[in-house]
Amino acid sequence: MLGANELKKGVTFEDDGQIWQVIDFQHVKPGKGPAFIRTKIKNVKSGGSKEVTINPNEKFRQVMVESREMQYLYNDGQFFVFMDPETYEQLPMDPSMFEEASKFVKENEIASIEYIDGEPFSVAAPNFVELEVTDTEPGFKGDTAQGATKPATVETGYTLNVPLFVEIGDVLKIDTRTGEYMSRV
Known part of the structure; x- marks a missing residue:
């Protein structure tokens, strides 16, 4: 209990x-x-x-939750499809189960599928991911107030606040538990 x-x-x-x-x-x-x-x-x-x-x-x-590592393959428009890397079995997941993790997991990346009584119920992203910045405003010299940040969008479509020196094309390390910027890679 x-x-x-x-x-x-x-x-x-x-x-x-x-x-x-x-x-x-x-x-x-x-x-x-x-x-x-x-x-x-x-x-x-x-x-x-x-x-x-x-x-x-x-x-x-x-309730004991079982977790299995699976590879995210693609979104077919209705489901998100994952593959077990050992058996190559494909598992279509309802978008509601992948909602939170979809911000951080891109195609061909590994995620954890959580099961209760053999039934999948959610997808968990790894604790840290590396994603490329696809859109952000340029930082200007002299615009360095302490702790100043700007919004940046990464390749999965997730938007987060980053330091002013981050530019388009930079690869960021992101903590998926908080959704915050950790460092540049």
């Missing part, structure tokens, strides 16, 4: 016959009254999410 105070981002659990994954959580200790946990959870099967308040004494059954 999993205690409510053990909930954290990415944990999958069962409640009332539904399987949920924690998207965000916050432990709250108000000035008066007992502590509680405010969470945003996503239904693994339907994709719907909701915010709930949980008593720290509640217990849940933790």
